[in-house]
Structure formats: C-alpha cells, structure tokens
Amino acid sequence: MxxxxxxxxxxxxxxxxxxxxxxxxxxxxxxxxxxxxxxxxxxxxxxxxxxxxxxxxxxxxxxxxxxxxxxxxxxxxxxxxxxxxxxxxxxxxxxxxxxxxxxxxxxxxxGNKEAVAEHVLGLMLCLCKRIMETDRYMRHTGGINRNAYMGTEIQGKTIGIVGLGNVGSRVAQICRAAFDMRVLAYDPYLTAEQCRERGAEKSELHDLMRQADYVSINCPRNKETLNLIDERCYGLMKPTAFFITTARGGIHNEAALAKALSEKRIAGAGLDVWDVEPPKPDDPLMKFENVVASPHTAGVTxxxxxxxxxxxxxxxxxxxxxxxxxxxxxxxxxxxxxxxxxxxxxxxxxxx
Missing domain, CATH: 3.40.50.720 (NAD(P)-binding Rossmann-like Domain)
Structure with a gap:
C-alpha cells in the first residue's frame, strides 16, 4: 500500500x-x-x-x-x-x-432511471392487463374464461407520481408520450413551474391519491418520507386504482396496504421494494393475486x-x-x- x-x-x-x-x-x-x-x-x-x-x-x-x-x-x-x-x-x-x-x-x-422507469411501466401493464393473474392460472388450472380476466387500458388515464426526480420525470415523460396520460406530481421541493417543465401538474399528496388511476412512488427514503403512504392515503384512492412502488421499503406502510387490498379498496399493487428484502413467500402481501411482486430488481439491468x-x-x-x-x-x-x-x-x- x-x-x-x-x-x-x-x-x-x-x-x-x-x-x-x-x-x-x-x-x-x-x-x-x-x-x-x-x-x-x-x-x-x-x-x-x-x-x-x-x-x-x-x-x-x-x-x-x-x-x-x-x-x-x-x-x-x-x-x-x-x-x-x-x-x-x-x-x-x-x-x-x-x-x-x-x-x-x-x-x-x-444512473438507473431508464431501468426503473421501464419497470414502473411494466408493472402498470401487468396490473391493468392482468398478465400475471392469467399466467398463474394457465400454469396451474386447465381451461380459462377470458372474460373473467377482463382488463383496463392505460390510454388517457391519470398517473400520480410521488417524487419527480430522475426516475419520476422519466416516468412522466413516457406516460405522456406513449399513453397520453394526465400526470400529477407530489414533490414539495419543486415549484409548479418546475413540475410543468418535467411534464407534470403539481399536486398535494392527498389530492393526487384521490385523482390518480395509478400511483407511482419514486421518492427517496428519508425521515420525511418514512411511512408517507399510510392507511389514510390508501383510503383516498379509487377502488379502480393501482399502487406501484419502485422506491424503497418503508415509504409505504405494508400492513395498511394489505388491509386496503383485503378490503378491496384498491384494484391492485405492483411492488418492487419491501420492508425486508427479499420478502418471504408467506409475506401477507404475497397472497394477493392482484399483487405483482419483484425483489428490488427495477434498477438491475x-x-x-x-x-x-x-x-x-x-x-x-x-x-x-x-x-x-x-x-x-x-x-x-x-x-x-x-x-x-x-x-x-x-x-x-x-x-x-
């Protein structure tokens, strides 16, 4: 040395x-x-x-x-x-x-904004088209009623992005360009003009949760964002809305999310990050057919x-x-x- x-x-x-x-x-x-x-x-x-x-x-x-x-x-x-x-x-x-x-x-x-933004869109598509549900059903059960797995379209819907940094801005860009989506953003560190420059309308968190068809969490984990998405936030979401996070475990309350899913207060969730990683197979959130799970691999390309x-x-x-x-x-x-x-x-x- x-x-x-x-x-x-x-x-x-x-x-x-x-x-x-x-x-x-x-x-x-x-x-x-x-x-x-x-x-x-x-x-x-x-x-x-x-x-x-x-x-x-x-x-x-x-x-x-x-x-x-x-x-x-x-x-x-x-x-x-x-x-x-x-x-x-x-x-x-x-x-x-x-x-x-x-x-x-x-x-x-x-450095990983393209990878994570693509993963967000992948989770959105899997959820709205019910791809994982039909895949699992076809692998384990003979025959399938296609109409029982009717999906929805992303085109023209509203996405709410929590954290409009590198990843959030890229998600906004893709959603607007590819699917003509309305983009709302909650980011207390950006002005309304800065949000517009990044392709989004500035919104307060609870207004975003109420209006969005998809909620995407893309903010850092810190003392200000721990448990940011709690039971009240899930309660504000539309029953047809999907919750997606590729940020960090601990920003969203997992127990409150499981409760919202069990009570059918939201339509489903795409989860790439967890309180404990990787989650165990018996994790309460893994039992839901309308949850698409990945082991913190959004940025792994x-x-x-x-x-x-x-x-x-x-x-x-x-x-x-x-x-x-x-x-x-x-x-x-x-x-x-x-x-x-x-x-x-x-x-x-x-x-x-």
Missing part, C-alpha cells in the same frame, strides 16, 4: 460492474481495498480508519449494522472525506450525522449497473482530487468539509 495514496474502501462487492475498477485503475495514486464482512473486525476498522472514500451498499439488509455510515462509524474514521452509496438510495447512510462530521454524502442518482459503477468511480476520483461531486446529497456540508479536506489531504479543494 502506498502510504501517501488516496484511499477508497468497500465491503464485499462494488457497484456490480467492473467499470468501477477500470476507472479507478487509471489512477496510480489511488488504492482500492476490498473488505469482507466475515473478516477480522480489527482489520476492517483499521482499513476504514485510513480510508478517504467509503463506497457503501445501499441495501440495508445486506450490510451488517456496525458498518452503516452512522455516527459510531464516523467517530472511528478520522480520515473519512466522503461516503458514496452504490445506488440512488442511501438507506445505509445517516446523512445528518455525516453533515455534522464534515463528511460528504453522494449517490449515483440518474446490465446498462444501469454499468452507468452506476461509472458514476460512482468518477465521483470518488473527483472527491479525491478536491472537486465538488455532481450528486452531492448534503451540499450544506461544503464549508466544513473544505476545512477537513485541507487538513487531511494537505491542499485546498478546487471549488470552495
């Missing part, structure tokens, strides 16, 4: 693509170190104490709790400049604690993994070079971070 190297460390696996290693390998002054969960804890903590960029999985059920980027870990890592999530989400990172410690938090938002890995490696290099990364979650940390960067690296950041 080069004692003067810029250091990136990660556990088990990188963003699942060799592009990360290829980008980092171009820099002889950067050490990339792989740690393993089952390895000696003393060795892992020694490595983390020396690292400058901690590349961390966004999958909270994969990462042992002691290696979440929270206050306890930050206190043991005096040289840490940045925590970089492998994905668009950052469930394993306490952004507030990082800000208090003068540590940057970055994600790879936008060859193309998106390549983009996410490239974004992650490029941002890590930018940070180590003293540049301001483009996908910064906590920009308010910059002044404190700049002082820490100079103390640790012996030079000033390029964008103060």
């Amino acid at each position: 080069n004692p003067n190297a810029k250091r990136i460390s990660y556990f088990e696996y990188l963003p699942n693509n060799e592009a990360f290693k290829e980008v980092v390998a171009r820099r002889a002054d950067v050490d990339l170190t792989r740690m393993v969960y089952a390895g000696p804890e003393a060795d892992n903590w020694k490595q983390l104490a020396q690292t400058h960029v901690y590349q961390v999985t966004a999958a909270r059920d994969d990462l042992p709790r002691q290696y979440f980027a929270e206050a306890d870990l930050l206190a043991r890592c005096p040289n840490l400049l940045a925590v970089s999530s492998n994905g668009a989400g950052y469930d394993t990172v306490d952004a507030d604690a990082c800000t208090a410690a003068g540590v940057l938090v970055v994600n790879q938002t936008g 060859y193309e998106s993994r390549w983009k996410m890995a490239t974004f992650a490696a490029e941002q890590a290099i930018q940070i180590l070079d003293g540049e301001r990364p483009p996908r910064l979650i906590n920009p308010e940390v910059w002044p404190a971070y700049a002082r820490r960067f100079e103390a640790i690296m012996g030079r000033s950041v390029k964008d103060a």
Whole structure:
C-alpha cells in the first residue's frame, strides 16, 4: 500500500460492474481495498480508519449494522472525506450525522432511471392487463374464461407520481408520450413551474391519491418520507386504482396496504421494494393475486449497473482530487468539509 495514496474502501462487492475498477485503475495514486464482512473486525476498522472514500451498499439488509455510515462509524474514521452509496438510495447512510462530521454524502442518482422507469411501466401493464393473474392460472388450472380476466387500458388515464426526480420525470415523460396520460406530481421541493417543465401538474399528496388511476412512488427514503403512504392515503384512492412502488421499503406502510387490498379498496399493487428484502413467500402481501411482486430488481439491468459503477468511480476520483461531486446529497456540508479536506489531504479543494 502506498502510504501517501488516496484511499477508497468497500465491503464485499462494488457497484456490480467492473467499470468501477477500470476507472479507478487509471489512477496510480489511488488504492482500492476490498473488505469482507466475515473478516477480522480489527482489520476492517483499521482499513476504514485510513480510508478517504467509503463506497457503501445501499441495501440495508445486506450490510451488517456496525458498518452503516452512522455516527459510531464516523467517530472511528478520522480520515473519512466522503461516503458514496452504490445506488440512488442511501438507506445505509445517516446523512445528518455525516453533515455534522464534515463528511460528504453522494449517490449515483440518474444512473438507473431508464431501468426503473421501464419497470414502473411494466408493472402498470401487468396490473391493468392482468398478465400475471392469467399466467398463474394457465400454469396451474386447465381451461380459462377470458372474460373473467377482463382488463383496463392505460390510454388517457391519470398517473400520480410521488417524487419527480430522475426516475419520476422519466416516468412522466413516457406516460405522456406513449399513453397520453394526465400526470400529477407530489414533490414539495419543486415549484409548479418546475413540475410543468418535467411534464407534470403539481399536486398535494392527498389530492393526487384521490385523482390518480395509478400511483407511482419514486421518492427517496428519508425521515420525511418514512411511512408517507399510510392507511389514510390508501383510503383516498379509487377502488379502480393501482399502487406501484419502485422506491424503497418503508415509504409505504405494508400492513395498511394489505388491509386496503383485503378490503378491496384498491384494484391492485405492483411492488418492487419491501420492508425486508427479499420478502418471504408467506409475506401477507404475497397472497394477493392482484399483487405483482419483484425483489428490488427495477434498477438491475446490465446498462444501469454499468452507468452506476461509472458514476460512482468518477465521483470518488473527483472527491479525491478536491472537486465538488455532481450528486452531492448534503451540499450544506461544503464549508466544513473544505476545512477537513485541507487538513487531511494537505491542499485546498478546487471549488470552495
């Protein structure tokens, strides 16, 4: 190990693509170190104490709790400049604690927007055309009454998008262009004009829930969005409406959703994210024929993994070079971070 190297460390696996290693390998002054969960804890903590960029999985059920980027870990890592999530989400990172410690938090938002937006449309089509229901029936039962599985059309319907960021904006674009849908959006961080520029009408959450034929959750999971979609929200939906989420488990209340489905208050649900991932076969939501389930695979494509890995490696290099990364979650940390960067690296950041 080069004692003067810029250091990136990660556990088990990188963003699942060799592009990360290829980008980092171009820099002889950067050490990339792989740690393993089952390895000696003393060795892992020694490595983390020396690292400058901690590349961390966004999958909270994969990462042992002691290696979440929270206050306890930050206190043991005096040289840490940045925590970089492998994905668009950052469930394993306490952004507030990082800000208090003068540590940057970055994600790879936008890298999987095409994959996730396509998955949203796939779930919509499966639900309205009842594709999974008929597939399951035909595989296990002889004969089928086609009229018993009559579907509906997407054309001209209303979609309500919660979170009009990279994925939400792409969903809006596809729905308008391909299906002439009306698009409502709930995003408290955007003005009405900004929503219009992204192809949507700004709406309050409860108005969106009342009017939408499809509700798509595309916001990040944080303290403001935990349990955002609760029993009251499901109660506002049309009985003919479908609920879809490709965001993060915990944003929607699973028990309340199961109750809404059992009482036939909504028409069905497409679920890619769960409180516990993957869900067990006996999960209450898995018993409903009008639920289409996938195991957090909306963003898992060859193309998106390549983009996410490239974004992650490029941002890590930018940070180590003293540049301001483009996908910064906590920009308010910059002044404190700049002082820490100079103390640790012996030079000033390029964008103060």
